[in-house]
Amino acid sequence: MRATLRWAHSDLRTHRGEALFLVLATAGIVVSLLLATALFGYATNPWQRVFAESRGAHVWIHTSESAKVGRLTGLDGVDSVAGPYSTASATLASRGTRAAVELRATPDRPTVGRPLITSGRWLNTRTPDGVVLESSLARTLLAEPGDSLTLPGTGRTVTVLGVADAAEPRYHAGERPGLVWALPSAVPHPTGRVIGLRLTDPADTDYVVQRAVTVLGAGAVGEVSTWQQARAEAQGDYRLLGQVLGLFGLGALIAAGLAVHGAIATRIRGHLRDISVLKAIGFTPGQVVRVFLSQHLAYALLGAVAAAALTETLGSRFPGGLGDAVAVWQGLPGYTAALFAVPVGAVLFIGATTGLAAWRAGRVPPVPGVRPVAARGERVPGGVRAVPGARAVSLPGGQLSGLSRRALGTRLSPALVLGWHTVVSRRLRSVTTVARLALPLLLIVVAMSAWTTIDRFHSSPERIGLPAALTVHANDGLSERGTRALLDRDPQVAAAYPGLEVAALVPGQTATIALRGLGTRQDPYPYALAEGRPARGDDEAVAGQGLLDLLDVRIGDWVRLTVGDQPQILHIVGRSIEPENAGRVVSTSLDTLRQNDPRLTPTLYQVRLRPGADPHAVAARLTAAGHGRLDVHAVTNPADGLSPLRGVVAGLIAVLALIGLIELLTAIGGTVREGERDLLALKAIGLSPRQITAITVTASGCTALAAALVGTALGTPLAHWLINAQGSSSGIGSGIAQAPSPALLVLLGAAAVLGATGLAALPAARAARRRLADTLSAVA
Numbered sequence: 001m002r003a004t005l006r007w008a009h010s011d012l013r014t015h016r017g018e019a020l021f022l023v024l025a026t027a028g029i030v031v032s033l034l035l036a037t038a039l040f041g042y043a044t045n046p047w048q049r050v051f052a053e054s055r056g057a058h059v060w061i062h063t064s065e066s067a068k069v070g071r072l073t074g075l076d077g078v079d080s081v082a083g084p085y086s087t088a089s090a091t092l093a094s095r096g097t098r099a100a101v102e103l104r105a106t107p108d109r110p111t112v113g114r115p116l117i118t119s120g121r122w123l124n125t126r127t128p129d130g131v132v133l134e135s136s137l138a139r140t141l142l143a144e145p146g147d148s149l150t151l152p153g154t155g156r157t158v159t160v161l162g163v164a165d166a167a168e169p170r171y172h173a174g175e176r177p178g179l180v181w182a183l184p185s186a187v188p189h190p191t192g193r194v195i196g197l198r199l200t201d202p203a204d205t206d207y208v209v210q211r212a213v214t215v216l217g218a219g220a221v222g223e224v225s226t227w228q229q230a231r232a233e234a235q236g237d238y239r240l241l242g243q244v245l246g247l248f249g250l251g252a253l254i255a256a257g258l259a260v261h262g263a264i265a266t267r268i269r270g271h272l273r274d275i276s277v278l279k280a281i282g283f284t285p286g287q288v289v290r291v292f293l294s295q296h297l298a299y300a301l302l303g304a305v306a307a308a309a310l311t312e313t314l315g316s317r318f319p320g321g322l323g324d325a326v327a328v329w330q331g332l333p334g335y336t337a338a339l340f341a342v343p344v345g346a347v348l349f350i351g352a353t354t355g356l357a358a359w360r361a362g363r364v365p366p367v368p369g370v371r372p373v374a375a376r377g378e379r380v381p382g383g384v385r386a387v388p389g390a391r392a393v394s395l396p397g398g399q400l401s402g403l404s405r406r407a408l409g410t411r412l413s414p415a416l417v418l419g420w421h422t423v424v425s426r427r428l429r430s431v432t433t434v435a436r437l438a439l440p441l442l443l444i445v446v447a448m449s450a451w452t453t454i455d456r457f458h459s460s461p462e463r464i465g466l467p468a469a470l471t472v473h474a475n476d477g478l479s480e481r482g483t484r485a486l487l488d489r490d491p492q493v494a495a496a497y498p499g500l501e502v503a504a505l506v507p508g509q510t511a512t513i514a515l516r517g518l519g520t521r522q523d524p525y526p527y528a529l530a531e532g533r534p535a536r537g538d539d540e541a542v543a544g545q546g547l548l549d550l551l552d553v554r555i556g557d558w559v560r561l562t563v564g565d566q567p568q569i570l571h572i573v574g575r576s577i578e579p580e581n582a583g584r585v586v587s588t589s590l591d592t593l594r595q596n597d598p599r600l601t602p603t604l605y606q607v608r609l610r611p612g613a614d615p616h617a618v619a620a621r622l623t624a625a626g627h628g629r630l631d632v633h634a635v636t637n638p639a640d641g642l643s644p645l646r647g648v649v650a651g652l653i654a655v656l657a658l659i660g661l662i663e664l665l666t667a668i669g670g671t672v673r674e675g676e677r678d679l680l681a682l683k684a685i686g687l688s689p690r691q692i693t694a695i696t697v698t699a700s701g702c703t704a705l706a707a708a709l710v711g712t713a714l715g716t717p718l719a720h721w722l723i724n725a726q727g728s729s730s731g732i733g734s735g736i737a738q739a740p741s742p743a744l745l746v747l748l749g750a751a752a753v754l755g756a757t758g759l760a761a762l763p764a765a766r767a768a769r770r771r772l773a774d775t776l777s778a779v780a
Contacts, residue, residue, distance in 0.1 A: 032651070086105040087102050087103060128183055133180055145161060169230050192222060197212070251443045258439060289355070297351050312339065423706075448748070449738065514581045517588055542587050546733075583732055704755070724736065
């Protein structure tokens with residue numbers, strides 16, 4: 001045991017840099033996996049907790065005021081109901097911020113869909129104008145208990161009594177109104193009703209919705225929202241961040257395992273004599289295996305423990321949503337188990353790859369093998385005849401191929417030819433080295449593609465379905481002509497597209513989707529199309545991927561939607577990229593909707609700004625020009641929630657680069673050790689130490705170049721597939737992936753090649769200038 005520890009300590013002193021890199025790479029990988037676990041937990045558990053504690057309703061149905069919603073209490077599969085409650089649409093303003101809201105008349109605190117008070121208190125009759133705000137709405141309005149909010153255009157004010165969490169769809173500016181609970185006296189003029197259904201079996205959601213719409217009548221149903229939609233909205237971008245971290249963490253773990261395996265295999269080939277000596281002095285094969293296995297398990301364990309300690313102590317201080325996710329995750333029941341299981345799993349995986357290579361070390365015979373010697377008169381590699389009694393020497397990689405001989409016959413440098421020949425002749429070893437080095441480079445290309453796609457969301461929002469920068473809603477006191485005049489008067493407004501958005505029942509009446517009419521045939525709205533063509537003719541429309549999946553239809557099909565009592569039959573001629581409403585959107589022109597119902601008038605305007613215009617400045621200017629009659633919101637870019645992903649991607653690239661560096665050092669070390677045996681032959685044919693150094697440098701550069709080409713060739717289509725698959729699963733649709741620029745890919749390949757040649761230069765130069773006695777010892 002003492003001899004084993006002494007040998008391991010001596011080996012550690014010889015390979016300090018390699019040990020440090022392995023510890024850092026393991027730490028980076030485990031941190032990535034722990035953050036992925038935290039983001040998954042943060043995305044799922046908070047909403048699930050709110051739903052369970054509030055006894056949330058699985059279905060919320062908005063109806064007309066005259067609908068007989070009491071009939072729904074006796075439906076099969078309905079366990080209990082929330083409400084019905086009277087509702088009214090309104091606008092709240094606070095500190096210069098306005099938000100569209102739904103006032104819900106709630107006489108008593110509900111038992112189903114019970115709001116969970118996070119600050120303040122519940123409604124009471126002593127404060128008849130008091131309200132409770134849903135938490136996401138309160139954050140938007142910067143409102144706290146005790147604040148007074150105004151209802152523009154009415155002269156009324158309300159007092160915030162409390163803020164509450166609810167397991168219902170959250171507020172989204174310009175897309176979904178915020179939820180406000182108020183006493184019936186604060187909702188004097190209701191315009192609709194809402195009822196929540198808690199089901200005995202959540203799997204029957206579609207069936208119950210269909211039965212409810214049949215009982216009430218399609219004309220009485222305004223909108224239907226389900227618990228699946230609310231959960232998906234709550235998970236939002238954090239689930240995507242978790243998926244990205246998990247994917248790259250697992251890929252980096254595999255790359256690190258392969259790098260460790262390659263490092264041990266290379267060291268075994270370079271230390272065959274040392275291993276044979278160990279066995280000759282009494283080491284058993286099991287002891288040799290344990291030496292290599294314990295060393296690398298110690299490195300992996302040190303890195304894993306450091307990563308767990310870093311996440312435990314500093315995880316909640318990470319910037320942005322990552323810190324919030326870790327803080328919430330640390331309070332969840334499964335936190336301790338995950339903090340233990342993830343590092344242990346990473347260490348065991350690295351141990352498994354290490355054990356396979358260490359097993360090969362245990363099979364090394366006590367007497368090292370002798371290199372084959374050519375028989376009398378036989379031609380040895382390099383074209384020199386074997387001399388009786390003399391040891392055969394060979395050029396790197398063995399006998400030169402015909403192509404290599406012809407290249408040497410030209411004026412091409414012998415060092416370049418022999419370096420290339422070294423890589424080509426050792427095919428199996430070179431292929432495995434290229435594969436191990438190509439894996440981290442492939443993952444770096446995927447990470448760069450993710451970064452470029454996020455930049456595309458910010459720099460070219462019109463290409464991902466967001467051509468408009470502002471959404472404008474006009475009050476009833478402002479006519480359509482007056483609204484257009486206000487918008488056209490602003491010098492930074494490039495175009496304003498009138499439109500409306502309504503909730504429509506899908507065929508089968510199991511859900512509602514968004515039906516939009518934007519632009520006119522003379523001035524069509526510039527949708528971002530991924531497939532098909534724009535909707536130009538009568539009854540033509542484009543749809544998002546989420547709707548195509550929901551209805552199981554394709555481009556060219558006809559769909560029948562129901563808005564109130566009015567059917568809308570539309571021909572899907574294209575697929576648009578839809579970042580809103582999970583892609584469950586059908587879009588056509590306002591003229592098409594007016595053909596079926598001439599009474600329809602625009603309720604909103606999508607405003608496209610001139611290049612360089614500041615959306616927030618223009619929004620403030622339009623709000624002031626409208627004198628309180630315009631409700632202007634900047635369009636939310638889905639990439640805003642992915643801002644933490646940039647830091648994540650940068651960290652992953654650093655970890656992958658570290659793994660690639662380990663693999664490069666391993667490959668260079670193996671090339672240098674094997675080149676020591678060829679020094680006699682190279683010096684015998686007249687090569688100088690500089691030329692011998694250039695052979696090793698060229699071999700390393702060729703290996704890195706091949707790995708860069710393979711990583712780029714495979715990484716680019718893989719990144720497109722992964723990003724587009726994520727877009728399709730989220731409802732946005734494929735067609736959003738953006739590959740890095742060719743210059744950036746060339747820069748990555750050049751960095752890999754230059755790094756390999758630079759790292760190889762020093763050890764190759766030292767080996768080329770070794771003394772003759774050392775060279776003979778290495779050959780022996």
